[in-house]
Amino acid sequence: MNNLLKKLQENNSNKTIHSITADKFKKYGRILTGFDWSEWNETMKQIEIPQDVNQYIASDTALEKAKLTEKIQTTLFGGMEIQVGYCNGPNSHxxxxxxxxxxxxxxxxxxxxxxxxxxxxxxxxxxxTENLDIFYLPKGTMIEIYQTTLHFAPCKVNEEGFKCMVILPKGTNEPIDFSKSVITEEDKLLFMKNKWLLAHPDRTPLISKGAYPGIIGENFKLETI
Structure with a gap:
């Protein structure tokens, strides 16, 4: 076991934290290799981690100008338009x-x-929440998570916070500018464009914005190393 993962597990003894290389991850996504994202990394080095709240930027012009954007668009997304952004912050819940x-x-x-x-x-x-799995991603790991995978903002490993690049179909997470229809139960979960969301009932900032309070169980916190 990686020393850092071992320390995380010790500090969160009531949870099981898996390596992203574990077989358990295969139903959620896959690890990607062969993509040189060094140009993106140089841009990300210039972006600070906020220490009060998470910052999500869906589309960052500097990141999208990089050569890799087109390559990702024509391979992993089959030619569909994408947006390249990031989520940075201090989250632990x-x-x-x-x-x-x-x-x-x-x-x-x-x-x-x-x-x-x-x-x-x-x-x-x-x-x-008893159905959730928790995974540790070492710095530099690139993954695809499938559309059937539930996720949210990452959690930090140390007190400095986290930085995570986020690439999605273009328009995802933009404000809804159309009249929502409720035909199926799923329609009640639509929170933003191409974003279906279940919020924990204790997460007042989300609930007050109209998020559906659908999570049963503890809004647990993960301790840092």
């Missing part, structure tokens, strides 16, 4: 679970932790 229609690419610019679940475990718009 679950808070919510979201999914999109289309894969998401994450790059761990720093060490970080992801809390993942499967949409198949949502029943009547409720999801039990």
């Amino acid at each position: 679950l808070n919510g679970l979201e999914y999109h229609k289309g894969s998401e690419i994450n790059i761990a610019v720093t060490d970080l932790i992801l809390i993942l679940g499967h949409t198949g475990d949502i029943h009547k718009n409720k999801y039990k």
